[in-house]
Amino acid sequence: MKPTLRAVAEAVGVSRSTVSNAYSRPDQLSTELRRRILDAAREMGYPGPDPTARSLRRGYVGAIGVLFTSRLSYAFTDPFATQFLTGVAQAAERHGSSLLLVPLPADAAGARKAVENAAVDGFCVYCGGDEEGEIVDAIRSRGLPFVTTSARPRAEDRWVGIDERAAARSVAEHLTGLGHRRVALLADRVLPDAAPGPVRVGDLADVPHPTTRERLAGFADAFAAVGVDWSQLTILSATDNSRPAGAAAVGAPDSLPEPITAVLACADVLALGALDTLREADRHLAVTGFDDIAEAAPVGLTTVRQPGVQKGRRAAELLLDPPVDTDAHQILLPTTLVVRTSAGPAPRS
Amino acid sequence: MKPTLRAVAEAVGVSRSTVSNAYSRPDQLSTELRRRILDAAREMGYPGPDPTARSLRRGYVGAIGVLFTSRLSYAFTDPFATQFLTGVAQAAERHGSSLLLVPLPADAAGARKAVENAAVDGFCVYCGGDEEGEIVDAIRSRGLPFVTTSARPRAEDRWVGIDERAAARSVAEHLTGLGHRRVALLADRVLPDAAPGPVRVGDLADVPHPTTRERLAGFADAFAAVGVDWSQLTILSATDNSRPAGAAAVGAPDSLPEPITAVLACADVLALGALDTLREADRHLAVTGFDDIAEAAPVGLTTVRQPGVQKGRRAAELLLDPPVDTDAHQILLPTTLVVRTSAGPAPRS
């Protein structure tokens, strides 16, 4: 039986408040008495105030939650997610908070429940898909602060992110500038249950994931500007945001519905996978990525850089000490086109 | 003002227990009543039972803590730590638990406090240094279960790990087999405040970190077996367990106290750093690592593989559903010597 604060109080012969003060407000009692209490506590094996009870009473937990749409183990496997988490961890650490990593079940009800059960002071919503609405709703009804990082939210909510569409457009323009006209766009789960490979997407609005939607739209913008419209673009869907899934999605490049000269991926990991497949097939198409993860540079991947660590850090800061000025509640981070060698000029046809 | 369970009860005209049951024990009331309660709750904006209050009452949190000795952001940066976390996350996820990542301040008192304040059901102690004693002590006095992963603990404690010494010895024997006799051992913080580079270590017992101590001992075993004793080995200390720190520790290879033909690192990241420096200096020494992280294969690093993901997974499992048989509370994982190209035969002198 663990001793409680009460037991210590009785043993020392003081009131519970005094013992509590000995731990939490040393200035409220004499050094000598405090010493006596702490000593007695140690002797009795009292481990200090129970964190749960303390949280309940104080209304403050000392931890922030990070919500992952995909499997939790993903968090440590995906390079961009890792960058983001590093940033969050930096800010949390400085603030003295812990990080609660919350895996979200795929079903909306389960996700809601996960949010409702997390003992935290606020949430970083990392990359929600279409279920983000449900999640945000659950957080809001708990009355906790949160920061989102994908599609731009309501004006009153906190957000840190990039201009997805413009960023995507910038790589795509690089490709149109190089003469590419027949291209494939590669993204994770373009449509809900798509098999790996080409899919028909009648309308961009059908794409569930907002970030993917924005990036595809950005790509499309650039091609539209040179007279290539949406229906002429090949869309490749991966089953996952991972290198193998990217490789699988490209499949047999020669059997694609349309001949292409370039692949524009919505993430570096996908682009890397595409490169794997193409190298295997000995095809030399132009490939571009998105994010600029560490693995991109060594293989010369042309991509758009977004500051992942900073994104995480600023998200956590927004949560932990929000700027008084509400105008500063939404932070737009810069992106840069990083031109390397993976995307050369289109072959003259 | 967030509504509470009590408010819902009053609104519906039932007792608090009934509302509570509606959430936590659906079988305790009629479907119809439950529906009415849940509907009313939704309407009032009641987000469901407060997680903190629930934890206090139930005596169960639904989260396990992972304790990091080094900076928290390390967790996502260090490849081996990442593997470990992935494993922990897998197990936690399956069990429906969240992961609380707890950064430990460098000072013992702070670390103790961090442990005492974490609202969790148990701890995975990842890689404690010499302060592990203090930490384990704090956990124990809270009466929570824990699993450690470094030096083998008391018989009654849970542990998952490898035979550090034998594993280290196996790489070292590979090197002695190749004829190496004058070598340097490279490790993270061999002595408490060592500057990067060579240090004198009179006695292995002076090395604070138990894992490092074991690995160095294993290396030494192999060399002792061929007549090279401890005092003839050069010890290189890094300031950190990272690639740059490894690079810095090797410093100017030609200015080392003794000429060497090989560097045995206690971690792949350090070995990688050493390789960076040596390549820079155009020196072609043999280099070996430890862990077999993903980056090891591409550069042909000879190393010892330990199953990182599995280590994390089994640690978490040991915590989440401990085997009834206490004999199974300590799990020894296998290691394998992985011979690649980074360590060739010693030059004939």
Added chain:
DNA sequence: TTGAAAGCGTTACCAG
């Protein structure tokens, strides 16, 4: 500087 009283929001037990 100390202590008494009043919760924080739940859930468990047990009687009805």
Added chain:
DNA sequence: CTGGTAACGCTTTCAA
């Protein structure tokens, strides 16, 4: 199946 009562372990006024 329902509801009253008593905690869970602590912190925080507020008055002494």
